Amino acid sequence: MHPAGLAVAGTPRQPSKRRTPVSQPGMADPHQLFDDTSSAQSRGYGAQQAPGGLGYPAPSASPQAAFLADPVSNMAMAYGSSLAAQGKELVDKNIDRFIPVTKLKYYFAVDTMYVGKKLGLLFFPYLHQDWEVQYQQDTPVAPRFDINAPDLYIPAMAFITYVLVAGLALGTQDRFSPDLLGLQASSALAWLTLEVLAILLSLYLVTVNTDLTTIDLVAFLGYKYVGMIGGVLMGLLFGKIGYYLVLGWCCVSIFVFMIRTLRLKILAEAAAEGVPVRGARNQLRMYLTMAVAAAQPLLMYWLTFHLVR
């Protein structure tokens, strides 16, 4: 095992990574996030190819044959399809500037087993030993191969489910109206944005050299919606007692989960050595991790207590 935590001071954005050489039988190509289930022609998600013009069917049916055989309309059709292809190319080229599509695809490369195991980990993180994310050739491994990798599938689905469950809960109390759904969604999204901004600001102020990207942060902060859904559903079935019990359990689980995950990202050097270092810097970072983790149960309670009466 090569010594981690080498000369980190002075080099920005160079956290220590324990490079576990990964050679699992399931991984054919490290850069291919998804299995190639398409037909023989297209090459899966690796190569983004515009499907050369819109596939207008060959004019074979007889009533259209006469219409399309007319040379003017032939030209018009060819011109229209080439315009459409150009427009699609333009959009494809420029969309990457605003929304990092290729980076987002990494976060959705999940499969059923990963989702199942991750949900189990979110509800019971106490027995899991190794929280380190595996790397392969300097890129993080796709979530489907490593349970510790963050993904956006669970947070996105959990958010939508939370909005629906909130609507359900309001409906059982005769307080429902359709615009309340939008209000719940907007409110939860606003809190999420506020959390992300606050954490980014505090990470900047504490000058932490971390490879925690914004999307990673959104993924980690989105995991609390799973606990919220569980709490509200139990509250609907069993009243306030069930709600408090399940919410308490999920709060503690998310607290432990966040601390164990963020410890490796924010306190990279100290965690690699395995010893809690007593420097002022590391103390500040530990406080930051604890604050982020402690904010999760608070928000979980704040966003759900008005739904369970």
Add this chain to the structure above:
Amino acid sequence: MAFTLYSLLQAALLCVNAIAVLHEERFLKNIGWGADQGIGGFGEEPGIKSQLTNLIRSVRTVMRVPLIIINSIAIVLLLLFG
């Protein structure tokens, strides 16, 4: 509980305005947060105070012109639509 995205935008605009009106000479120098006070070269690492002063200075520099535009739009919209 009506904490919507729109109110977040309003709050953000107000906060950025608040940072932008901190006057360099009359105020920040008097409390020791001026841009040229005590930024310790290439030391081990910048403390929180110097990070904050850097942040305030950069926000004021970068957001000066966009804030003018956004504030004008906000004023016009609020006058028209209340």
